Amino acid sequence: MWTVSTYVLRQKLAGRKQYPLVLMLEPLFRCNLACAGCGKIQYPAHILKKDLTPEECFRAVDECGAPMVSIPGGEPLMHPQIGEIVEGLVARKKYIYLCTNALLLKEKIDLFKPSKYLTFSVHLDGQREEHDLAVCREGGYDIAVDAVKVALKRGFRVTTNTTLFDGANPKSVRAFFDEMMELGVEGMMLSPGYSYDKAPDQKHFLGRARTRRMFRAILSNRKKEWQFNLSPLFLEFLMGKKTYPCTPWGMPTYNVFGWQKPCYLLQDGYAETFSELLATTEWSKYGTESGNPACANCMVHSGYEASAVHATFNSLGGFLATVKATLFSRYRDDEALRMLEEPMAAVHPLVQIAATSDTLQETRA
Numbered sequence: 001m002w003t004v005s006t007y008v009l010r011q012k013l014a015g016r017k018q019y020p021l022v023l024m025l026e027p028l029f030r031c032n033l034a035c036a037g038c039g040k041i042q043y044p045a046h047i048l049k050k051d052l053t054p055e056e057c058f059r060a061v062d063e064c065g066a067p068m069v070s071i072p073g074g075e076p077l078m079h080p081q082i083g084e085i086v087e088g089l090v091a092r093k094k095y096i097y098l099c100t101n102a103l104l105l106k107e108k109i110d111l112f113k114p115s116k117y118l119t120f121s122v123h124l125d126g127q128r129e130e131h132d133l134a135v136c137r138e139g140g141y142d143i144a145v146d147a148v149k150v151a152l153k154r155g156f157r158v159t160t161n162t163t164l165f166d167g168a169n170p171k172s173v174r175a176f177f178d179e180m181m182e183l184g185v186e187g188m189m190l191s192p193g194y195s196y197d198k199a200p201d202q203k204h205f206l207g208r209a210r211t212r213r214m215f216r217a218i219l220s221n222r223k224k225e226w227q228f229n230l231s232p233l234f235l236e237f238l239m240g241k242k243t244y245p246c247t248p249w250g251m252p253t254y255n256v257f258g259w260q261k262p263c264y265l266l267q268d269g270y271a272e273t274f275s276e277l278l279a280t281t282e283w284s285k286y287g288t289e290s291g292n293p294a295c296a297n298c299m300v301h302s303g304y305e306a307s308a309v310h311a312t313f314n315s316l317g318g319f320l321a322t323v324k325a326t327l328f329s330r331y332r333d334d335e336a337l338r339m340l341e342e343p344m345a346a347v348h349p350l351v352q353i354a355a356t357s358d359t360l361q362e363t364r365a
């Protein structure tokens with residue numbers, strides 16, 4: 001928090017209007033899962049074969065200057081030089097969130113040393129049944145939880161990241177929070193799913209009104225034990241208590257194609273450098289207010305969390321709202337309690353990506 005606060009204040013003092021907070025560094029697209037809500041492994045084999053080199057990663061991190069680096073993918077533990085990449089980023093004193101489904105974590109854990117700069121951000125989309133359904137892999141939850149226990153025992157920092165789709169049961173999500181806190185993770189990250197046009201399941205993404213309603217049910221009447229690894233104002237945004245414009249430059253994406261325009265989710269071209277990304281992207285074409293249909297239902301953290309952090313530091317009111325949300329708010333809400341008792345529609349199985357044998361060979365590489 002201290003690093004982020006001082007970084008944001010430095011940007012403000014320098015008069016910068018667009019600054020990155022978290023670099024989303026995708027060093028590969030290969031994965032050992034085929035989740036229905038994600039389309040990354042739909043790339044052709046020659047793209048799936050590509051890896052960013054450690055030097056390319058370091059160049060992007062140095063150029064961007066963000067204090068935090070999130071490493072999603074694909075599955076970053078499948079990158080042959082992931083240990084070297086993480087070591088180089090720790091040496092640069094970047095706070096790293098290595099986003100993993102944890103299937104390989106026990107096997108690869110000796111590549112890493114515990115550090116305050118390194119956090120394993122383990123992908124868990126809810127309790128056992130919900131997670132296994134979302135990632136289309138029976139037993140995935142148990143493997144991930146087992147790996148979390150091992151990582152915690154070895155002294156690593158561990159958080160969870162959870163994507164929630166339409167049909168998520170708020171009561172079960174709250175029980176999942178209890179499970180994760182009992183497990184000993186440091187914090188939990190949440191985001192509504194986004195309708196990737198490459199994702200095979202297009203039926204279970206949430207519209208904005210349903211997103212707010214679902215998060216109101218989940219996050220109201222909050223237990224004090226729950227720790228979230230997100231800006232408290234972003235959580236209020238998800239609950240419909242705040243509105244923010246999208247600031248996609250706050251979490252820029254770098255991958256094997258270059259700097260992705262305009263955000264982690266859309267692909268409207270690429271820039272060769274971060275400064276080119278800032279200068280050549282038509283930012284006014286994006287965000288919910290822009291009228292761009294691709295942005296209409298989006299409330300994901302990579303577009304809006306940086307906006308919430310910006311709001312914290314943009315005025316005394318924003319700062320006081322953050323302090324209040326952090327220290328005092330449990331969001332008592334009787335209507336939200338009632339919503340927890342509403343009958344849930346039967347959950348339809350998500351669509352399994354039909355992986356071709358070629359793709360499977362690639363992802364096992």
Ligand code: SF4
Nearest residue numbers: 246263286295298303
């Ligand atoms: S609203 Fe969502 S999809 Fe649109 S630019 Fe922002 S983060 Fe990307």
